[in-house]
Amino acid sequence: MGIQDLMLKSPYLNAASMFGFAPPSHWPLDLPPGAFITHPISLKPRAPAENRTVLQFAGGFLLHTGLPNPGLFATLKQFARRWARSPLPVWVHIIPSSPAEAAQMVAHLENIEGVTAIELGLPPGLTDDENLRMIEAACGELPLLVSLPVDRYREAWVFQTGKSPVSGLILSAPRGVLFRTDRTLVEGRLYGPALFPQMLAAFHALRSTGLPLIVGCGLYRHADVEAVLASGALAVQFDGALWKGLLP
Template sequence: MSAVVPGPVMTAAGCGGTGRELAPFAGPDGLAGLAFVTRSITLDPRAGTPGRRIAEVPGGLVNAVGLPNPGLEHFLATELPWLVRAGAEVIVSVAGATMGEYADLARRLALAPGVAGLEVNVGSPDDAGNGLFETREPFHAASVVAAVRREFPADRPVLAKLRPDVSRVVEGARACHEAGASAVVVGNAVPAAFADGRPGGLSGPAAAAVALRCVVAVARSLPAVPVVASGGVHDVRSARTYLAAGAVAVQVGTALLHDPTTVARLRADLAPSREDA
């Protein structure tokens, strides 16, 4: 529990691509020193959702990407080494169909050079639909976090990424923190639907007010639990709103699809205020 939570700015899982796509826009130092959260990595490769995966809506995006990734072996062989050479502080997002898969991922990533921490994806808007271990109940999410924490060094952070469920986010944050999470990430995409009725998740500024309510609830109810805010961060004002509400860091996701320089600008704007704090 003594592991340091990186910040004040991170990428949100999957929104920085493999890192190669973001690096040219990440500022004069590239990815060096940036807390880069990878796309969610599973043991086996996943092709993702067939058909249309993203639709723009007023104020954000509805998406159902299905967690496409090359699988752990390919990630360890190609993507991780590149990120390490680029100087990123690599936080690997992990997802699994069973607690055993989460534990196996943590065990193997603990031995991989350059992994600074893990983010446990227990907040997918449609975990069952994506073939993931269902974590609707806080004790299920906590069980996954505990399985990961047992396999990962105590001096490196494990973040639990929760869904922005206003009615249960405090309960979920408490359970995951007690299970060993160094911090909680609030929140993931809000459950939504495409125009044709297919399920998806709403992200971007349109979901920010919901995420902010959840951040405030956790920060006030559980002041000892570090909170990382994720949801609609697109400029310094939106980032500082979350920090003022009690978050220790923010993640940038959807904004990178509109303006890939967002992380570079926020790092420059927020670093001085952190030093003065």
């Protein structure tokens, strides 16, 4: 599997939840985009988390949003035409809550013009078997990429992913916990340049799987981007760097 097989125009992508539901008119980095990855989409609508927040720490930030989205069908109604017109291939990031939902969403997306791949986000807290069943259910006619939070790369199911026709793993934002100012705890996804070493550990450990790897976390510097591509990453996904800009 190479970037041609995934119809990527370049190895530089956005991470899901960084760029909304439709390709932006302006790509803010000086590296040409290779595809557009949608905001995470569930089958049914999801409201924002009640305690949604962003908390910063040195070199990163925690984002807790509840992944709000209008649900697959409302999203298609609003954005499918823009996906069809997009000069970039569109990967739809789905967040099903069950294998049946995964299969239903994938079957529907196979008929949507412009969609060239599925990116699967797995709910936290599933067992190894449940993760594998979800992945199997999401396998359809479109290439499937599985989003793997880097804090979970040692889980047993990851090394069995290759038994399904998966096109690759995306090393994505890990989860973490921080205190709010009122000392209550909040859990969310972590982003930022401080995560690069953790991502690199996962990247090197997972090369033995033989699966194509997309590095989608901790990339804020040109040098790091080129280093992971030279080390065999199929592509890279930018997260917070799209909002802040790359560091020198």
